[in-house]
Amino acid sequence: MLTGVNAIAAFAALTLAAGPALCAGTHARSEAPADLVLIHGTVLTVDAKDSVAQAVAARGGKIVAVGTDHDILRLAGPRTRRIDLNGRTATPGLIDSHAHIADGGVAELFHVRLSDVTTVAEAVRRVREGIAHLKPGEWLEGDGWDEGKLAERRYLTAADLDPASPNNPVWLNHTTGHYGVANTAALRLAKISASTPDPKAGTIDRDSSGAPTGVLKESAQALVGDLIPPPTAEQRRAGILESIALLHREGMTAVKDPWIERPTWDAYVELLREGKLTERVCVLWSAGNTLDSARKALAEIQAQPRPPQSLGDGRLLSCGAKIFMDGSGGARTAWMYKDWNKDSTGVDAGNVGYPALDPEVYRQQVRLFHDAGVHVGTHAIGDRAIDWVVDTYAQVLAEKPTRGLRHSIIHANIPTEHAIATMALLQSKYDAGYPEAQAPFTWWIGDTYAGNFGPERSQRLMPFKTYLDKGVIWGGGSDYPVTPLPARYGLWSSVEREALKGTFGPHPFGTAEAVDIHAALRSYTLWAARQLFLDARTGSLEVGKDADIAVWDKNPYDMPSPELRNLHCEITLLSGAVVFDAHDGKGAIRGQD
Numbered sequence: 192m193l194t195g196v197n198a199i200a201a202f203a204a205l206t207l208a209a210g211p212a213l214c215a216g217t218h219a220r221s222e223a224p225a226d227l228v229l230i231h232g233t234v235l236t237v238d239a240k241d242s243v244a245q246a247v248a249a250r251g252g253k254i255v256a257v258g259t260d261h262d263i264l265r266l267a268g269p270r271t272r273r274i275d276l277n278g279r280t281a282t283p284g285l286i287d288s289h290a291h292i293a294d295g296g297v298a299e300l301f302h303v304r305l306s307d308v309t310t311v312a313e314a315v316r317r318v319r320e321g322i323a324h325l326k327p328g329e330w331l332e333g334d335g336w337d338e339g340k341l342a343e344r345r346y347l348t349a350a351d352l353d354p355a356s357p358n359n360p361v362w363l364n365h366t367t368g369h370y371g372v373a374n375t376a377a378l379r380l381a382k383i384s385a386s387t388p389d390p391k392a393g394t395i396d397r398d399s400s401g402a403p404t405g406v407l408k409e410s411a412q413a414l415v416g417d418l419i420p421p422p423t424a425e426q427r428r429a430g431i432l433e434s435i436a437l438l439h440r441e442g443m444t445a446v447k448d449p450w451i452e453r454p455t456w457d458a459y460v461e462l463l464r465e466g467k468l469t470e471r472v473c474v475l476w477s478a479g480n481t482l483d484s485a486r487k488a489l490a491e492i493q494a495q496p497r498p499p500q501s502l503g504d505g506r507l508l509s510c511g512a513k514i515f516m517d518g519s520g521g522a523r524t525a526w527m528y529k530d531w532n533k534d535s536t537g538v539d540a541g542n543v544g545y546p547a548l549d550p551e552v553y554r555q556q557v558r559l560f561h562d563a564g565v566h567v568g569t570h571a572i573g574d575r576a577i578d579w580v581v582d583t584y585a586q587v588l589a590e591k592p593t594r595g596l597r598h599s600i601i602h603a604n605i606p607t608e609h610a611i612a613t614m615a616l617l618q619s620k621y622d623a624g625y626p627e628a629q630a631p632f633t634w635w636i637g638d639t640y641a642g643n644f645g646p647e648r649s650q651r652l653m654p655f656k657t658y659l660d661k662g663v664i665w666g667g668g669s670d671y672p673v674t675p676l677p678a679r680y681g682l683w684s685s686v687e688r689e690a691l692k693g694t695f696g697p698h699p700f701g702t703a704e705a706v707d708i709h710a711a712l713r714s715y716t717l718w719a720a721r722q723l724f725l726d727a728r729t730g731s732l733e734v735g736k737d738a739d740i741a742v743w744d745k746n747p748y749d750m751p752s753p754e755l756r757n758l759h760c761e762i763t764l765l766s767g768a769v770v771f772d773a774h775d776g777k778g779a780i781r782g783q784d
């Protein structure tokens with residue numbers, strides 16, 4: 192069995208041989224029949240002209256023709272597998288440019304689930320239930336709570352959790368991952384008391400007497416988080432497989448996992464080696480918040496093939512580095528020019544958030560990666576943080592002009608006009624400066640967001656329409672588990688911008704920055720593929736690309752947009768292989784093989 196470096200080198204060699212795959216010619220050798228055809232449907236190609244066809248043919252996992260039923264059936268032979276779309280719609284496999292599928296899968300399988308909790312009492316009940324299965328002293332971890340979804344509209348606190356868990360330490364991650372709540376047992380283990388100062392770039396939430404409430408934000412989370420045993424290798428593998436199964440059910444064939452370290456990479460490589468990585472995954476390595484931690488990440492990145500080269504022929508890509516510039520729109524820690532709001536029209540006086548690291552250190556980190564030819568994705572939510580990030584990209588690109596590194600602004604929630612203009616310039620001049628945005632923020636955490644950004648700023652949140660007007664393209668995503676993984680929610684949110692509960696009205700973000708389904712689909716296919724360095728091989732249904740295809744019950748281009756969120760995936764193909772079939776084989780008509 193191949194192990195470690197040798198295995199990676201073997202995969203790399205395989206992939207280098209295959210190379211980025213776009214056939215120059217459009218002429219499939221007509222003698223050799225296709226081994227797969229999809230016929231009698233509506234095929235949304237998402238090519239440059241947004242062409243719509245009836246059928247697709249593939250051979251050896253690559254698309255060899257797109258056209259009418261007549262064109263495609265001519266390429267079929269007796270052994271060709273035929274999938275009768277029967278009027279259904281095929282699109283490119285959907286792509287998420289930002290989803291923590293490894294960590295999210297672990298949370299899904301092994302933590303207490305709180306994403307659908309609507310009262311404090313229900314959260315406490317689930318903690319009590321979870322504790323019943325633990326030995327005294329064992330940690331309980333939970334995920335997904337959001338005060339915007341609670342009837343009480345307030346944070347969970349240690350005082351809520353203590354009666355349910357007096358002896359076991361508890362840590363419950365907020366859905367954004369930028370804050371969480373500990374019970375008193377956990378605070379005690381972490382030695383957090385009223386006299387503990389806030390760590391750099393972090394906040395220990397306190398009551399009016401100065402006592403910790405249990406809520407810890409940003410870097411303060413590590414005081415407790417570092418004490419929790421990490422998942423085992425087996426749990427990581429199970430988590431990734433859980434997420435892949437969900438991606439397949441939702442017509443999703445590629446994803447960027449944007450914050451990994453060595454154990455997660457090893458889990459991906461192992462699954463790839465076992466033939467179980469039936470999804471395209473591009474990862475960003477955690478750069479940490481010092482120059483030293485960035486150098487360590489760079490060493491990991493430089494040991495892997497450089498994208499678009501991959502392991503496993505387009506399955507696993509070490510895409511680059513991720514840096515956090517600021518915090519969260521949920522915790523009101525993102526770095527803003529003006530004070531955060533509270534309950535929409537209230538003001539969180541004196542709080543403009545803060546950078547997650549020294550901005551000068553950030554600039555040095557970016558320069559380090561850029562000069563080494565490495566892609567950088569930077570988390571930036573607040574307007575001030577986004578300006579700093581795009582100006583940094585502009586500076587390092589001017590110092591060392593390099594096309595095609597596709598440096599990104601992750602989330603890019605509230606860009607200024609200056610930031611948008613800079614993105615447009617960087618995209619055209621250097622193939623860099625791309626927002627990786629999560630439309631479902633306006634929905635899933637939309638009530639919390641609307642309250643914190645306030646009525647005026649909310650209108651400028653994720654300004655997709657302005658992006659289009661200024662020639663800026665973006666990658667769509669979910670930030671799973673911040674919001675649910677299915678990309679159909681992102682398609683719908685891009686068009687509808689509707690908040691989950693409507694605490695501050697159903698459309699607190701307005702609809703002026705909404706886009707139509709054509710742009711939305713592009714952001715979850717071709718434009719996202721670009722940010723995974725996979726645009727030469729997936730993201731549209733064109734000759735020479737891999738046959739990564741999703742089949743849907745309805746045509747997204749021709750249905751009422753409020754129903755986009757209910758799109759139902761029927762079949763998912765990766766490189767021409769069926770990885771999901773909602774009808775257990777009945778939807779796919781096999782050839783004679």
Ligand SMILES: [Zn+2]
Pocket residue numbers: 289291449670
């Ligand atoms: Zn994220």
